[in-house]
Amino acid sequence: MTNLMFGLRRSPRTLLERDGHPGPGPGKLALVFGRAGVGKTAFIVGIGIDALLSGQKVLHVSLDRTVDKVRTWYDDLLMEMLRREKKLEHWAAIQLEVERHRHIHTYASSAFSIDRLRQALDLFRSAMDFTPDVVILDRLDSEELEPATIEALRAIAGEIGAELWMAFRTHRDDPKPEGGHLPGAARAFEDMVDLAFSLDPHGNRIRLHVIKDQDEVVDKDLNILLNPKTLLLKSGVKR
Amino acid sequence: MTIDIQRVRNIGISAHIDSGKTTLTERILFYTQKIHTIHDVRGKDGVGATMDHMELERERGITITSASTYVEWNGHHVNIIDTPGHVDFTIEVERALRVLDGAILVLCAVAGVQSQSITVDRQMKRYKVPRIAFVNKCDRSGADPKRVSAALRDKLGLNSVLMQLPIGLEEKFEGVIDLVEMKAIYFHGDNGEELEVTEIPAEMLAEAEDARAELIDAASMFSDDLMEAALEDQATPELINQAVRNGVLALELTPVLMGSAYKNKGVQPLMDAVIALLPCPSDIPIEAVDLDDDNAPVELVSDTTRQTVAYVFKLDEGRYGQLTFIRVYQGTLNKGDTVFQTRTGKKIKIGRLVRMHADKMEDIVTGEAGDIVGLFGIDCHTGDTFVGDGPRLAMTSMYVPEPVISLAVTPVDSKAQTNMGKALSRFTKEDPTFRVGLDQESGETIVSGMGELHLEVYIERMRREYNAEVETGAPQVAYREALSRRAEFDYIHKKQTGGSGQYAKVVGYLEPCEEGDYEFVNDVRGGRIPTEFIGACDKGFKSALPKGGLIGFPIVGVRAVLEDGNSHAVDSSDMAFQTASLAAFREAYKRAKPRILEPVMRVSVEGPAEFQGAIYRSLMQRRGVIAGSADDGGFTRVDGDVPLAEMFGYSTDLRSATQGNAEFTMEFSRYAPVPRDVSDELLKEYGSNKGQEDES
Numbered sequence: 001m002t003n004l005m006f007g008l009r010r011s012p013r014t015l016l017e018r019d020g021h022p023g024p025g026p027g028k029l030a031l032v033f034g035r036a037g038v039g040k041t042a043f044i045v046g047i048g049i050d051a052l053l054s055g056q057k058v059l060h061v062s063l064d065r066t067v068d069k070v071r072t073w074y075d076d077l078l079m080e081m082l083r084r085e086k087k088l089e090h091w092a093a094i095q096l097e098v099e100r101h102r103h104i105h106t107y108a109s110s111a112f113s114i115d116r117l118r119q120a121l122d123l124f125r126s127a128m129d130f131t132p133d134v135v136i137l138d139r140l141d142s143e144e145l146e147p148a149t150i151e152a153l154r155a156i157a158g159e160i161g162a163e164l165w166m167a168f169r170t171h172r173d174d175p176k177p178e179g180g181h182l183p184g185a186a187r188a189f190e191d192m193v194d195l196a197f198s199l200d201p202h203g204n205r206i207r208l209h210v211i212k213d214q215d216e217v218v219d220k221d222l223n224i225l226l227n228p229k230t231l232l233l234k235s236g237v238k239r
Numbered sequence: 240m241t242i243d244i245q246r247v248r249n250i251g252i253s254a255h256i257d258s259g260k261t262t263l264t265e266r267i268l269f270y271t272q273k274i275h276t277i278h279d280v281r282g283k284d285g286v287g288a289t290m291d292h293m294e295l296e297r298e299r300g301i302t303i304t305s306a307s308t309y310v311e312w313n314g315h316h317v318n319i320i321d322t323p324g325h326v327d328f329t330i331e332v333e334r335a336l337r338v339l340d341g342a343i344l345v346l347c348a349v350a351g352v353q354s355q356s357i358t359v360d361r362q363m364k365r366y367k368v369p370r371i372a373f374v375n376k377c378d379r380s381g382a383d384p385k386r387v388s389a390a391l392r393d394k395l396g397l398n399s400v401l402m403q404l405p406i407g408l409e410e411k412f413e414g415v416i417d418l419v420e421m422k423a424i425y426f427h428g429d430n431g432e433e434l435e436v437t438e439i440p441a442e443m444l445a446e447a448e449d450a451r452a453e454l455i456d457a458a459s460m461f462s463d464d465l466m467e468a469a470l471e472d473q474a475t476p477e478l479i480n481q482a483v484r485n486g487v488l489a490l491e492l493t494p495v496l497m498g499s500a501y502k503n504k505g506v507q508p509l510m511d512a513v514i515a516l517l518p519c520p521s522d523i524p525i526e527a528v529d530l531d532d533d534n535a536p537v538e539l540v541s542d543t544t545r546q547t548v549a550y551v552f553k554l555d556e557g558r559y560g561q562l563t564f565i566r567v568y569q570g571t572l573n574k575g576d577t578v579f580q581t582r583t584g585k586k587i588k589i590g591r592l593v594r595m596h597a598d599k600m601e602d603i604v605t606g607e608a609g610d611i612v613g614l615f616g617i618d619c620h621t622g623d624t625f626v627g628d629g630p631r632l633a634m635t636s637m638y639v640p641e642p643v644i645s646l647a648v649t650p651v652d653s654k655a656q657t658n659m660g661k662a663l664s665r666f667t668k669e670d671p672t673f674r675v676g677l678d679q680e681s682g683e684t685i686v687s688g689m690g691e692l693h694l695e696v697y698i699e700r701m702r703r704e705y706n707a708e709v710e711t712g713a714p715q716v717a718y719r720e721a722l723s724r725r726a727e728f729d730y731i732h733k734k735q736t737g738g739s740g741q742y743a744k745v746v747g748y749l750e751p752c753e754e755g756d757y758e759f760v761n762d763v764r765g766g767r768i769p770t771e772f773i774g775a776c777d778k779g780f781k782s783a784l785p786k787g788g789l790i791g792f793p794i795v796g797v798r799a800v801l802e803d804g805n806s807h808a809v810d811s812s813d814m815a816f817q818t819a820s821l822a823a824f825r826e827a828y829k830r831a832k833p834r835i836l837e838p839v840m841r842v843s844v845e846g847p848a849e850f851q852g853a854i855y856r857s858l859m860q861r862r863g864v865i866a867g868s869a870d871d872g873g874f875t876r877v878d879g880d881v882p883l884a885e886m887f888g889y890s891t892d893l894r895s896a897t898q899g900n901a902e903f904t905m906e907f908s909r910y911a912p913v914p915r916d917v918s919d920e921l922l923k924e925y926g927s928n929k930g931q932e933d934e935s
Contacts, residue, residue, distance in 0.1 A: 065396065066393075066394065066395065066396045066869070067866065067867030067868070067869055067876075067878050068361070068396075068878075069396055070867070088753065089751065089753055091753070092911065096911065099864050099866055102866075103866075103868070104866060104867030104868070105868050105869075105870065106867065106868070106869045106870070107869075107870050107871070108390070108393035108394070108869070108871035111870050111871050116870065120870065123855070127852045127856050128855055128859060128865060
């Protein structure tokens, strides 16, 4: 089962394996930027599935979707991946494995706070023996985000040893980021960001740029095109 | 009498138990002048509300059977299906949803979106039923319709928008502000039947204007005309209603109305909204399938001149015999007409045609496309389609879940035996999720259904309505067996010792199959098995399915592929090939690593946030896999999948773990393999049962 699941991985996250861990690493923060409708949620769910397929535990925190909806996102994407590999007969077993390692937690619009998230993580650990390796936060409004919130989130990630992924919406009329900086409101906390991607429409595909890598703000076109529906790579990685 | 289809509404009223749905229905019937006094569900007058027509329902204060009733409102013709509130009866809800064009989702102004509302909403999504929300009980302490509207967004992901504002709340609740017309509405008279439509109180004007702007913002997404008019500050009530209606029909907008049915407030504007905002039958595309054309979809049109197509969604055995509730989708159904029952091909003559008002009825001569009517003296099942002359059409079959729990019932004496037979035959016709079978070994009658309460209610009804006293066994989970890998077979059945002999050889393999319970593939080339025996092989394999080799439960998800074989000119027969196939199946099955599957329920538990830990633990202790949790500040909801076998007694345990503050619902989710330790235990249990039987 483990090999089969590993073989299904198609997320751009697999490109980050060079340092010996599958993502940006514990306590690190990764951001995904993109305009409305470009597929940020699909991308970030793809990150979650990738972590699950490599045997990690994932906490998906959603501020604007219901548990059912997030679950459906995962189910649809995973099923699509299995369909492509013609391995649909393993669906039930993989889905069960995924559900055991994933927890979806949603907040009604005004209920989210750093304290509540901290309490929830405590509860998941004590009541369910669940400590995530990857936390996905989809999504906070970047306009209202204080650098202090990002700092607190990053601290929580450090305490539990999880990597944190967040998606941010950019706007068509946002000024083009100045060289060496992250776009829009994210500039205010870019020091705390370890890794940043942007998703840009390119014909009928989506082009993936790395805009920050560890300490360096770069704008590296990886020359990677993603499927616009699934935001996945065309082929998988070898173990 | 020809009715204008634009003036027909077929609506359902769905809600969490205790949201006041039955009271609301009762008020609607009163205001439409069908009944002359108002009774409450738990009324002091001992009469009970009109829609709850079964004694048992009266006693428990819940609605179990959906009765259809017909009312008129402002020149419109409205059929109301009262739907049950308990999740164990979801087949009732789903059958009702199938024939509805729209629905009112009733919510309690205090409790808001409760677990049952979530299940009901999920079902409505499944059947794509456009809906409006009614926030009831605004007179109760703690009522907050705006919070409920926000919860519709947060918990159900609905795009809710307020159509009204409350004037006062709790015991000071006086009426509502209509944000479309920008008027205040008060309800006077003994039963709120006198409406006073007047100016909005000055102190609420600013709030009302803000809320109206929000409404127009949300609605203008669905109408360019409204958007343009709004830019020039020219939005008219007609434009707003039309835009909201577009949004409702597209299932992208949920207008929120409010009131207190019990205090007779807000019901008439709700009926106006039903007419203005919910679809008429021709607004909803309906498909049937043509059975003579490989189930090709056929779009039906609400046109009285076309071939008649009608669908049976409910049977009811009453004082006057079997009453069949049908919805006419196309053409007309007239008294004296002859139609065909698609399932059996039988001709049926339409005798008495009625419109139902709960326990009372009016005779009519015609039911037209879009209408819901009752028929008498027709022998049929729910889910049947009746058609006039023309292609053999069937309404696409409804999704009917397999029962997940069963119970042995033993009548106490011979009189009870006879009565039980009558009762069971009626229940199975009415409810496709309620099944009756016979245990071949013990000779006991086994009833199966969707949950403990589902079966309990039928047992209770047997006692009360049929005077059939029965003893029941312990509830039994409906396990399944399935193979987990491919296994070959090569089997010869041979008995050729004098007299007419038997000879058959079958070669092939079994493999797991995801789609459906059983599939037979004939891959035999060159007539190695003569064509006339292929059917016997299929039959032989099939006969192995009802009883698996592990613990004796049905085998599902298997494909039997026949590739080769042999026959004898004289000694081969249907019987020989059947026997060979059955034996080949049983032998290969053992090598196909069979495993036990169990029904897994999707469980939602809801309670105050301080009990979150207790809720998690209660599910984890029951082999639950927790899928997610939702935090809305004070309340928390936990969703998980839990094996049915672990759910017995859960309500008691949950109550004690949360001091009675949490509640839960569950519905069948899927079959999943049981873990090794459970499997070992089941094998042991089955083995020991077997041992006992062998001894006896």
